[in-house]
Amino acid sequence: MEYINTIYKVLERWYISLAELTPRLVVGILVFLFFLTTSKYLSRWSVKLFHKFFPKTKSDSVVTLIAVFKFLIILMGTFIALEIMGFSGFFMKFLGSLGVAGVIAGVALKDLVSSIFSGMLVNVDKAFKIGDYVTIGGNSGTVQDIGLLTTKLITDDSKKVYIPNQVIFNSPFFNITASPQRRIILDFEIPVGEDISKAKQAVLDEIKTLEHIDKADSIDVIFTNVKQGLFTMQVKFWLEIGGNFTNVKSDAIMKINERLVKENIELVTPTSINITNTTA
Numbered sequence: 001m002e003y004i005n006t007i008y009k010v011l012e013r014w015y016i017s018l019a020e021l022t023p024r025l026v027v028g029i030l031v032f033l034f035f036l037t038t039s040k041y042l043s044r045w046s047v048k049l050f051h052k053f054f055p056k057t058k059s060d061s062v063v064t065l066i067a068v069f070k071f072l073i074i075l076m077g078t079f080i081a082l083e084i085m086g087f088s089g090f091f092m093k094f095l096g097s098l099g100v101a102g103v104i105a106g107v108a109l110k111d112l113v114s115s116i117f118s119g120m121l122v123n124v125d126k127a128f129k130i131g132d133y134v135t136i137g138g139n140s141g142t143v144q145d146i147g148l149l150t151t152k153l154i155t156d157d158s159k160k161v162y163i164p165n166q167v168i169f170n171s172p173f174f175n176i177t178a179s180p181q182r183r184i185i186l187d188f189e190i191p192v193g194e195d196i197s198k199a200k201q202a203v204l205d206e207i208k209t210l211e212h213i214d215k216a217d218s219i220d221v222i223f224t225n226v227k228q229g230l231f232t233m234q235v236k237f238w239l240e241i242g243g244n245f246t247n248v249k250s251d252a253i254m255k256i257n258e259r260l261v262k263e264n265i266e267l268v269t270p271t272s273i274n275i276t277n278t279t280a
Helices: 002-053 059-085 088-108 110-125 196-208 245-262
Strands: 133-136 139-146 150-154 160-164 173-175 182-191 220-227 230-239 274-279
Touching (some): 002 059, 133 150, 139 160, 182 245, 196 220, 196 245, 230 245
Antiparallel strands (some): 133 139, 133 173, 139 150, 150 160, 220 230
């Protein structure tokens, strides 16, 4: 009988506690549902307000910002509901334990966490997207995938390059596709003693005959340096919008080389040709 009485007293105590807690549980749940519903309507209203005052803002960036705002409202409602239900003390202790564990994990996985957050920022900022031609950390190629940890590029020679996302925010990067035009710059080295005036005119004539270049913009052939018996001749011209960068620069190299050979003007070595590209 004592055993049965003990069980009865425990069940009775639980029943009384539940009866006392039930009103607070109901109110807490109602408060949480109120904040949840309010966050949806506030999010829709905020999107319209953003587009009204900032019409040039990217839609994806606004949606992401509003999602963060919505999350903060729900989080605030959760804390208030837990306080009403009397669970806030337990929840704060739980968060404290998570905080200590988070510090330990953050130190151990610093680079991993940095890449994850950088990947999230890349998607929020929309500095480039899949299909864009970019230069990141000395690597140039077409963006094939933007992941949480790495961004994958396909280079001009069809190699796959995986770049940690944290690298993107630790150094400048270039979105070549974002510019409507691309500029081709070629550097040639000519030995001292050659007729550089003749070389300049010959190169200028050949560049003007190229297809898919913007002839309305200036075509520059200038000498930038003379060092150790070598003249550095730099050729600059613009590619027309939609032109194939690789094909045009290849044609330019071939035609310039053939013309200089025809004019009996020597280049130092074929490897002295340096090809770069810049945006406007």
